[in-house]
Amino acid sequence: MNIQNYINTIAKCSRPAEGVTRLPFTNDHVAANKLLKKWMTDAGLKISLDAAGTLIGRYISPIKNSKTLLIGSHQDSGYNSGRYDGIMGIILPILALKELNKKKISLPFNVEILAFADEEGVRFPTALMGPRSLAGTFNLKDLKLKDKNNITIEQALKNFGCNPKNIKSLKRNKKKLLGFFEIHIEQGPVLESKKLAVGIVNGISGISRLKLEIEGYASHAGTTPMHLRKDSLAATAEVINTVEKIANKNNNFLATMASIENKPNSVNAIPAKSISFIECRSVDDLKRKRLEKEIIKKVKSICKKRKLKFNINKTYDQSAVSCDKKMINKLKKSFNNLKLNPFVLMSGATHDASAMSDLCPISMLFVRSQKGLSHNPKEFTSENDMQIAVKVIEKFLINYKQ
Template identity: 40%
Template sequence: MISTATSAQSIMQRADIMAGFSEDAGRLTRAYLTPEHRQAHDQLAQWMQDAGLDTWQDSVGNQWGRKVSRNPTQPTLVIGSHSDTVTNAGKYDGNLGVLLAIDALSSLKDIEFPFHIDVVAFADEEGTRFNTTLIGSSAVAGGFNPDWLVIKDASGVSIAQAMMEFGLDPNQAGKDARTTDELLGYLEVHIEQGPVLETKNLPVGIVTGIAGAKRFQFQVTGVAGHAGTVPVDLRQDALCGAAEMINFVERYARQAEIVATVGICETVKGAINVIPGETHFTLDVRSSNQETLERSVNEILLGINKIAKSRELSVNSQKVYQAQAVECDSDLQQRWGNVVEQVTQQEPCYLPSGAGHDAMAMAAITPIGMLFVRCDKGISHNPAENVLVEDVDVALSCLINMIKTFHP
């Protein structure tokens, strides 16, 4: 049995070091292709090399490390997560999975495998800088879109320009994609970002699938008017219409057992004494079942349009994002379950992920398997994000044993 307690503490210390690579003083923000992103990858490369791994950076800035096999004729096992963060982030989202993978391979340094094992720190899962998501993993999976190169950040810098500043050639972006026949599978360990494991008092859980999502922007238009002279019954109040629509979304989500969120709602050119004439709001709908997601979105859109008609309002919607629901591989789920039961001596917990992960992109080319780690109060994307060193120890033991299940 490999002792992991000291390694778990080291991983926590490394997470603290990674949090220092931030473009914002006093808080963690590390976006794609920034100088701080380069610093973080340079540090990860050093830790990978210390673990005995060969290192390289690919065409879109993903950082790789490889446990080289003497017999590299078999497909490669890939383990990883992402190194970028949201604005004012926590220390463990994405980063914990990368650090666990490096430490796991360090612990297995003296064991020969008949195939390569790669660790990857994906470069752009969050989309903080360019409002994109999964650029790093999509490129690996053969899904890099050349149209992304012209997208600009808030300062007017395009992805192509940022790539050149990062030392990359945008003309080569995505051309080193991996293929199905060269991959054995993809494993990712990630904090849960939710309260289920904490509620069940369990350190880890096995992910069954990743929810698909659709996002929309709505423009509700009525008639602005004087707040004191237009009777309520004769108003075409865009904000009240939007409020009814938002309430409908909440009721529908409860009934359909999906999640739907209005994250932004704003009145355009509003004033305290003016009936709102135009209101904008966003909608994020998610389900782990793609058919349920499609049906729910259609019914929500029908309901919103019905409300608009009844209030003599116009409503326009624009879909701004979509991602397919993805199931985790059943064999990898079973392997994770066996490993978790062996390590924890508890019945394993299986749960879906409501958040997106790099595994979604990797599922296009290889079987995926994910392990969640309990996080304090389910808080994530927040400086209060926290994990227990004891849970990291369990996760590390599980990952090491999971890798061994691939050994003949």
């Protein structure tokens, strides 16, 4: 079983350009699903396509009325992206089930492998419709949203062979579910820095974004002495420095400043208005909110000292999601069985699991990304690391019945 062959074969289901560009409900998606269906069938799975375009492969338990463990990730990619993001999280559990099937191991619960249509949100101005439909949180009004060719989600789904009218009925009964498990590339450098192939995720970061506008006034860069300036960009620079210091001092907290707009932005004029965004991420929502307040306090004092007007507004807030303790412990047990270091890390990126957390307990397994690269044609995960991940999934499934 060479996993890299599976990855490379499905990577060809893409627009002809550098890297992978596979958008939902396109011919490339049709071609990818055709391969997934073949691989699911080879693993002994029963296949169906739901009304939100999620391809499902079921490994059915011989025990009647048993619960179901959901495992999945997204088939789509961004533009000129990598070969592993999303799709690897569908292929690896299929291969783990193929092993169980080959060894004639049946499970006391059903497993469903879910290949979600759209997580990246690149084609339509929304994302996560597969998991949101299962959780009952998909907004049906979004069916009218259009891509840049004026095709609505509704039409794209119909062309894909789905009936959007049935999306409402996709909501799952959580009493019949054990949880959702997602395998994903790390998309960051932590596992590589620890020399580990795989890691257990403890939670998905909450995110807040603050829009900062600082206002001074423009004047001649040659005639205005330094002490008489009202420089909005110099103040923004001080804020950037301060935000970085706060983030450096606090574990499990990341802060980034970017998307800077500067007016008049000419080389001989003192900046009069600077707009920037401060993004904060943490798996600990309380900590994130506390540090957000600290940042706002510092912004106030910097602007006061420099006698500048400012405005700071929150434009986005997404709560953190914790992974389920019981599922984490089962993963730790699988790691220990395989003599792997049960290293725990957080996810700084949002995943399908984020939306699934509205439905049931979630857990995630990260697989090492070379140089931490992702959303990049150079994205790479080694054969050995993926083989280890398949073994972890297999053990995780076997441990679940104990």
